[in-house]
Each structure stands twice: as C-alpha cells, then as structure tokens.
Amino acid sequence: MLEFDKDRNEICYDYSRCQQCGICEAVCPKQAISLELRKDGTNLIKVDNDKCIRCKRCVNCCPANKRENYEGYFDNFTGKEYYLGYNTDNTVRHECSSGGVCKTIVIESLRNGLADGVYTLRRTDVFPYAEGEFYTKDNIPQYDDIPNSVYHSIMACRNINKIQHCKRLIVVGTSCQLRAMNAALKGKADEIIRICIFCKQQKTLDSTRFLAKIVGTKIPENLKFSTRYRGNGWPGIVRVNESELPWNRAAQIPFGRRLWTVPGCDLCGDSFGINAGADLSLMDPWKIRTPNDMGETLVTVHTETGKKLLKSIDTIGLQEKSFEDVKAALSLKDVWRKQQTEPYFRGEQCSTTAQKAGEAEMRQRRTIRKIVDTLPRMPILFYRVLCKFYPDSRNRILK
C-alpha cells in the first residue's frame, strides 16, 4: 500500500498491505517506482523519492488504501441472475479454468465487434508467466495465448499504459485490480465493461512451492520452471514442471488457502468486485455441480450491460439458475468473514469478535507454517489431519 506522508513529504510503502496489482508502477509519470522481486514471488515496491514529483497518482490508484463500505453488500444477492456457462466447443471448455466463459467473452467480443479493446492477461515464458495485455481486433488472441487462473501474484495492472482509447473497453481482473484500473482508466474509453474474477486471495509462490513438494518436484532458485493451474477437465489439475496433481486433491489441503496469501488480500472483502463496479463475476461452481469431466463457470450478473454482453455471445452455453441453486457455491459466508476482519488487518478499531478472529488466524498461520516448512514431503492425508487440529478458527468465532 502506498500512502503520502505529509510530515516527511514522501510516498511511503507498506508491504504488509500491498495487494500486488502493479498499478503504482504503471501510473508513475517519472518512473520513480520500481519493483524488487522477493523469494516468495511477490514484489516490494521501491519509491525513489528524488525522482518522485509528489503527484500522488500512485496513492490515488492504490486499491489497498481505500477503506471499502460493505453496507448492504449482500442485500441484492437473492435478486441477481445466475448462470452456469461454458464454451460450446468441448475442446476449449476442457482446457479452461472453469467453463471458459471469461476467455470466450474476451475473444468473441473482439471477433464480433462487441468491444474494440480488451485488457486481460497473456502467457509469457518468464516468471510470473503472465502479464497484462491490451488486445484489439488487430491482435485477437487464441485461447491458448491467455492463461487459465494464475494463483500466484502477477502484478496484472503493470501494462495498462498499452490501453488505447476505445469506444467500448472490456477489462478483466480480480476485485483489487479492477479498483486500481478504475482510477487509472478515466477518460480511456467511452464505456468500460468490468469482468471480475472472483477471488478470496492471491497466493505467493510459496503455495506453488508447497504443491511442487507434494508432487515430488522443486521450483529452482532462478524461477525457471513450468506451471499450469486448472484446465484438463474440471476442476482440473495443477502442474509444476512435468508433475501434476488433481486440483480437487490440492484443494483438500485447506490451509493452502491461508498460509501463503498475498498480505494485502486480507484487506479486501469485495471478492465479487461489486464495489469496483463489476458487471459480471465469474467463479467456480464448487459444491453445486454434478460431477462430469467438463467445466462450467458460475456467472453472477450484476448489471444489464453485463447480461447483454453475456447473452450476445452464441458460443457460450448458458443454464439459468436460481439463487437457491447456486447459494452453496457463492461463498457468501467466507466473503462476509473477510469483511468482518478487514479492519483488524488494517490496524483499525474493530469489534472484539473480529479482533479475536484476526488474532487467532495470525497465530494459526504462524504455527502451521512452521510445521509445514520444517517437515519433509508428507502424504496428503497428513496435511488433512493437521488441518483437523487447526481448523480455521475464524469460522468458529465469526458465525
């Protein structure tokens, strides 16, 4: 998180609150901001206060320094429209993260002139193996050019300066990335459609290192490795180098979600991107789908614009669902808990219960991390038993 310190007349950076979006580097007019890669694959932001002209663009765009208002956040969920969506070509559907709705919107919107620009990721050959890219009708990507869900942090907003003025621009990102882009893209398009990749947390590379250990491989110091998350049916796989693990087995290690979280993710309770103005949110239909080898994306429609775009792409198959049908997959309780503990992680005053939940979580994270780091590779069953000893106490405290 970047803040302006009036007394020191300097921009100050706090890694423990950084959401790793990369917008600060992109908007700095004097290239006063640089990145320093840490061992866990996240970046430290370095501000050169000699070059800095105190324009505060970085501070104004930083998504972590704005306290969100969550009043009424859950009021409209029963009235929203929900769909299970998928690309109608089974080969594409099989290889995407969930059902391929996101990539299909990106590609088909450009092919059919529904948008004249899209900002999302492209695959790269070097760590973090993905970067932001601006696509137009002149460089329409293939499905394989766009990565599936990348769970380690990627600084997705770093390339927003590539965005040229558009009549209709589609931006894809997690909630923090959309918030960051909102501030930076003013005047860049007549209309912006926002697609939110539902996200409870981005992980550091230590999460992938742990998965590598489980599958008996390693991520080398120089970070030259290959990785692929999801795809290959649903819920898919995680592959590190040549070794892979079914994604549902990786997901059976619940502390994976807690130990290696990008620090600033604790400061975001807007997983659906509603406060960031999302038109659609896309997520996995965990718990609600009948098992089959083909994925589906659970689409939450927030606006008429989002719905119109979704329905105008005929290579997306859609099954309309009611709130009751999808309730179990929406993770509303998890999102609510994140909202409750956000003040604690911001170091602000909060309820005693939220304080207790935040403290218990930090204690548990430290202990489990120590155990997991110290021990050699263990069978997955061991980690599942460990989780039984350390169940997420936030769930018990914040009912």
Ligand SMILES: Cc1cc2nc3c(=O)[nH]c(=O)nc-3n(C[C@H](O)[C@H](O)[C@H](O)COP(=O)(O)OP(=O)(O)OC[C@H]3O[C@@H](n4cnc5c(N)ncnc54)[C@H](O)[C@@H]3O)c2cc1C
């Ligand atoms: C960090 C992260 C955490 C997530 N957590 C959850 C969760 O807890 N529960 C849940 O149900 N779903 C979660 N998802 C969403 C889920 O993994 C799928 O992305 C979603 O279901 C869309 O699937 P799809 O097949 O339509 O996407 P695809 O058609 O495969 O397209 C993926 C799109 O996401 C973009 N993308 C990939 N990684 C990132 C990233 N790190 N930042 C920004 N854009 C990215 C790609 O550029 C592409 O446009 C998470 C995704 C991410 C990236």
